[in-house]
Amino acid sequence: MCLAVPAKVVSIDGETALVELGGLTRQARTMLVPSVKVGDYVLLHAGFAIQTLDEAAAQETLGLLARMAEAGAGEA
Amino acid sequence: MPRARVLLGHGSGGKLTHQLIESLFLSQLANPILKALDDSAVFSVDSRGRLAFTTDSYVVRPLFFPGGDIGRLAVCGTVNDLAMVGATPLYLSAAFILEEGLPLADLRRITASLKGAAREAGVKIVAGDTKVVERGSADGLFINTAGLGLVPEGVDISGSNARPGDAVILSGPIGNHGISVLLERQQMGFVSTVKSDVAPLNLLVAAMLQASPNIHALRDPTRGGLATSLVEMARQSGVAIRIHEGKVPVDEEVAAACEILGYDPLYVANEGKLIALVAPQDAPGVIRAMKKSPYGRQATIIGEVLAEPRGKVLMATRVGGTRIVDMLSGEQFPRIC
Amino acid sequence: MRFLTEFRQPALAEALAERIRRWSGPPVSLMEVCGTHTVAIFRHGLRGLLPPQVRLLSGPGCPVCVTPNREIDKAIALASNPGVILATFGDMMKVPGSYSSLAEAKASGADVRVAYSPMEAVEIAQGNPKKAVVFFGVGFETTAPTTAASLLEAKRLGLRNFFFLSAHKLVPPALMALLEAGEVRIDGLICPGHVSTIIGSRPYEFIPRDYAIPCVISGFEPVDILQAIAMLLDMRAEGKAEVAIQYRRAVRPQGNPQALETMAGAFQVGGAEWRGLGPIPQSGLHLRDGMEAFAAERHLEMKIRPPREAVACRCGEVLRGLINPPECSIFGTGCTPEHPVGPCMVSTEGTCAAWFLYKPGG
Numbered sequence: 001m002c003l004a005v006p007a008k009v010v011s012i013d014g015e016t017a018l019v020e021l022g023g024l025t026r027q028a029r030t031m032l033v034p035s036v037k038v039g040d041y042v043l044l045h046a047g048f049a050i051q052t053l054d055e056a057a058a059q060e061t062l063g064l065l066a067r068m069a070e071a072g073a074g075e076a
Numbered sequence: 077m078p079r080a081r082v083l084l085g086h087g088s089g090g091k092l093t094h095q096l097i098e099s100l101f102l103s104q105l106a107n108p109i110l111k112a113l114d115d116s117a118v119f120s121v122d123s124r125g126r127l128a129f130t131t132d133s134y135v136v137r138p139l140f141f142p143g144g145d146i147g148r149l150a151v152c153g154t155v156n157d158l159a160m161v162g163a164t165p166l167y168l169s170a171a172f173i174l175e176e177g178l179p180l181a182d183l184r185r186i187t188a189s190l191k192g193a194a195r196e197a198g199v200k201i202v203a204g205d206t207k208v209v210e211r212g213s214a215d216g217l218f219i220n221t222a223g224l225g226l227v228p229e230g231v232d233i234s235g236s237n238a239r240p241g242d243a244v245i246l247s248g249p250i251g252n253h254g255i256s257v258l259l260e261r262q263q264m265g266f267v268s269t270v271k272s273d274v275a276p277l278n279l280l281v282a283a284m285l286q287a288s289p290n291i292h293a294l295r296d297p298t299r300g301g302l303a304t305s306l307v308e309m310a311r312q313s314g315v316a317i318r319i320h321e322g323k324v325p326v327d328e329e330v331a332a333a334c335e336i337l338g339y340d341p342l343y344v345a346n347e348g349k350l351i352a353l354v355a356p357q358d359a360p361g362v363i364r365a366m367k368k369s370p371y372g373r374q375a376t377i378i379g380e381v382l383a384e385p386r387g388k389v390l391m392a393t394r395v396g397g398t399r400i401v402d403m404l405s406g407e408q409f410p411r412i413c
Numbered sequence: 414m415r416f417l418t419e420f421r422q423p424a425l426a427e428a429l430a431e432r433i434r435r436w437s438g439p440p441v442s443l444m445e446v447c448g449t450h451t452v453a454i455f456r457h458g459l460r461g462l463l464p465p466q467v468r469l470l471s472g473p474g475c476p477v478c479v480t481p482n483r484e485i486d487k488a489i490a491l492a493s494n495p496g497v498i499l500a501t502f503g504d505m506m507k508v509p510g511s512y513s514s515l516a517e518a519k520a521s522g523a524d525v526r527v528a529y530s531p532m533e534a535v536e537i538a539q540g541n542p543k544k545a546v547v548f549f550g551v552g553f554e555t556t557a558p559t560t561a562a563s564l565l566e567a568k569r570l571g572l573r574n575f576f577f578l579s580a581h582k583l584v585p586p587a588l589m590a591l592l593e594a595g596e597v598r599i600d601g602l603i604c605p606g607h608v609s610t611i612i613g614s615r616p617y618e619f620i621p622r623d624y625a626i627p628c629v630i631s632g633f634e635p636v637d638i639l640q641a642i643a644m645l646l647d648m649r650a651e652g653k654a655e656v657a658i659q660y661r662r663a664v665r666p667q668g669n670p671q672a673l674e675t676m677a678g679a680f681q682v683g684g685a686e687w688r689g690l691g692p693i694p695q696s697g698l699h700l701r702d703g704m705e706a707f708a709a710e711r712h713l714e715m716k717i718r719p720p721r722e723a724v725a726c727r728c729g730e731v732l733r734g735l736i737n738p739p740e741c742s743i744f745g746t747g748c749t750p751e752h753p754v755g756p757c758m759v760s761t762e763g764t765c766a767a768w769f770l771y772k773p774g775g
Contacts, residue, residue, distance in 0.1 A: 002412070002413050002447070002449055002552070002553060002555035002556065002605065002607035002608060003336075003338045003411055003412055003413055003449060003607075004555065004607045004610070005332075005335045005336050005417070006414070006415060006416035006417060008415065021332045021335065021336065021414060022328040022329055022331055022332025022333075022335070022414045023268070023269065023328055023329040023332065024266055024267070024268045024270075024329050024332045024333055024336070025266070025267045025268075026264075026265050026266045026267065026336075027265055029530075029532060029559075029562065031562050031671075031675065032558050032559075032562060032669060032671055032672045032675060033669070033671065034671055041415060041416055043607070043610060043663055044336065045412065045555055045556065045559065045607065046412045046502070046529065046530045046531060046552075046556055046559040047265075047529060047530025047531070047532055047533070047559065048530065048532075048558070048559040048562065050555065050558065050559070050607070050610055050611065050669065050672060051610040051611075051663055051664075051669050051672075053416055053662050053663055054661065054662050054663070054665075055662075057661035057662045058416060058419070058661075058662035060661070061640075061659075061661060061662065062419055062420075062425075065425045065428070065429070065636065065640065066425065068428055068429075068432070069424050069425055069427075069428035072428045072431055072432070073428075081517065081520050081521070082520070083516060083517070083520055084516070084520070085507075085516070085751070091749075091750070091751050092751050095751065262527075262529070264529045264530075264533075265529075322423075328414070331414070332414060335414070335417065337529070338761065340456075391458075392458075393456070393457045393458040393635075394421055394423055394457070394635075395421065395423050395426035395427070395430075395457050395458070395459070395462070395635040395636075395639075396423060396426060396427055396430065396458075396462060397457055397458020397459055397460070397461045397462050397635075398458045398461055399455060399456065399457075399458040399771050400770070400771050400772060402769075402770050402771075405749075405750035405751055405766075405770070409503025409504065409506050409507075409527055410502075410503040410527060410529050411502070411503050411504050411761055411762075412502045412503075412504060412529070412552065412556060413448065413449060413475070413476060413477065413502070413504050413552060413555075413556070413760075413762060
């Protein structure tokens with residue numbers, strides 16, 4: 001279950017943030033991610049930010065996969 | 077028997093709508109012309125050519141939405157149904173069912189918009205009707221339009237004419253109308269610049285017919301979206317249709333709204349798009365003609381017609397898989413899971 | 414779209430699929446627990462990229478599907494009270510209870526509204542002080558913190574016309590019940606990514622420890638799911654069983670402590686009835702002591718008849734991964750998404766609906 005989408009935090013006002021995904025913006029409640037900052041990406045679920053996304057971890061995953069794909073292409 | 081009631085899903089344009097039409101209306105009202113199940117009925121009155129005739133009711137809420145309103149929709153929807161059988165639309169009727177209490181200013185604005193759309197499409201509103209119902213019996217206003225057009229000599233366009241090898245052409249990005257209305261109606265707090273694509277497509281079709289006599293089928297994917305229209309044509313023609321996910325254009329904001337709400341853009345309504353199934357050798361010329369028209373600038377080939385599996389639509393996914401695409405099932409609801 | 418598009422790159426998916434196809438070990442059955450994974454697997458056509466010796470099974474991870482008839486019956490009974498507005502997620506509208514569905518109740522005149530966020534229900538209650546507003550909360554650990562936060566907000570606002578009906582459930586106890594029953598062989602678990610953003614990876618550690626089954630917490634994009642499968646195969650090849658996180662950008666081992674605390678502020682853990690799995694101890698969330706003022710069942714009239722189950726429906730076995738949907742005698746004939754008999758057919762992410770929509774005729 002559980003559709004949650006990555007959205008960028010544009011501004012924060014108290015426990016509400018304005019988040020953006022693909023040009024679409026919406027208010028998201030931030031009480032579940034108290035340390036969120038402007039510029040962070042959060043997972044948006046049912047109108048709430050439920051977690052902040054880790055940019056470095058995403059890049060690591062993608063880097064690892066890209067190297068694997070290259071190595072595979074080299075074998076072929 | 078709670079099952080024996082009409083549900084909103086019966087009006088979704090998807091499977092429930094088809095079942096209702098087949099089990100209740102067609103079984104009682106069938107005749108050879110109705111049974112063709114194209115967007116307009118085509119028939120001869122005498123030896124001087126064929127007429128296309130169609131009718132449609134408009135119950136959109138809200139009455140005004142980004143990019144259009146119910147007045148523009150009422151003209152475009154009917155004009156497009158005529159255009160999808162290759163007809164030149166000529167005359168429309170417009171019947172208004174007004175709810176007691178509707179502001180006259182709104183009605184005036186909607187009528188002006190209807191007039192503008194009729195002028196753009198080059199059709200005349202030649203008959204009309206007005207009824208008023210008590211407050212609460214209608215949602216502001218409903219409009220019914222019927223349209224009459226002439227099918228040029230030699231034109232034979234029908235959802236049942238697709239042939240294996242045909243190119244599947246789409247006139248532009250999908251889902252804009254459905255998403256703009258949904259975001260406006262549901263008041264879910266999304267701010268977007270998505271506008272309805274509501275537009276008359278008859279001049280676009282005329283330009284396409286100029287470019288090629290081999291346009292086999294046309295359909296405007298309104299309720300039920302691209303997927304439902306493709307399945308309808310695959311079934312009518314007894315062919316398979318394969319589309320390529322990476323080639324189906326979706327504007328970024330529409331894609332984002334679909335991600336958030338758990339919608340599949342293939343099932344979201346359009347009001348200014350068409351699908352054309354065209355002999356492969358003529359496809360480049362048809363695309364060229366489309367790109368010159370304001371409503372075909374982003375026309376592109378999204379797939380091809382195959383012989384097998386008959387009556388099915390397949391989609392080659394971006395990541396190299398294949399899946400079946402079926403008709404819309406019931407209504408789409410915003411999902412959280 | 415950042416964090417999405419990158420994980421849909423054909424080249425990466427192809428490289429991972431190629432790697433999976435090189436699996437030379439014995440045939441394996443991997444279970445994707447989460448319904449959102451089931452839908453993603455079908456929508457991206459991932460099954461066709463896998464070799465025959467790598468099988469995917471669908472698990473019980475669709476909160477709509479595991480909601481028993483009795484819960485739906487209660488929601489319908491509450492909604493049928495004059496003066497009640499019932500709000501719930503769109504997912505629940507078409508789910509059949511014993512006698513009807515919320516969509517049918519709405520067609521018969523009940524005021525049932527779809528909310529994108531539980532906070533919308535709080536706002537409806539604020540705007541309609543003369544009405545009783547009930548939020549029918551359903552979902553796993555991903556969703557429960559959002560309804561908990563909304564309840565705490567209603568409490569802070571002192572709302573006396575806001576009520577709650579909970580069908581919230583917890584994933585790890587259901588996995589334990591499923592594994593304990595031992596009816597189906599599972600060689601690896603693809604664990605739900607968004608549930609894990611909240612609970613972290615630790616609650617799954619009993620699975621490798623007690624059942625020697627490797628677990629990978631996966632994201633929902635095609636590249637995520639293929640990578641999770643490759644990671645499970647690697648663990649099988651090395652004879653290892655542990656909990657690994659593929660979805661590192663969103664899941665930390667400790668989860669989201671603030672969300673867990675919010676949940677605990679509104680709910681307490683107790684027994685719950687799961688469709689297909691039966692009653693499971695410590696697997697549901699109920700309003701905690703001090704939150705009774707919000708209990709819809711206590712404060713509003715709720716006339717329900719004894720629940721009944723659809724006779725031929727085999728959703729229970731589908732939810733446990735025992736059978737594939739086409740093995741059910743009514744699949745695709747008596748039970749379709751338009752006229753669903755069982756919840757696995759009605760939920761967008763139900764296993765039966767996914768099979769029906771994407772693989773007609775099985």
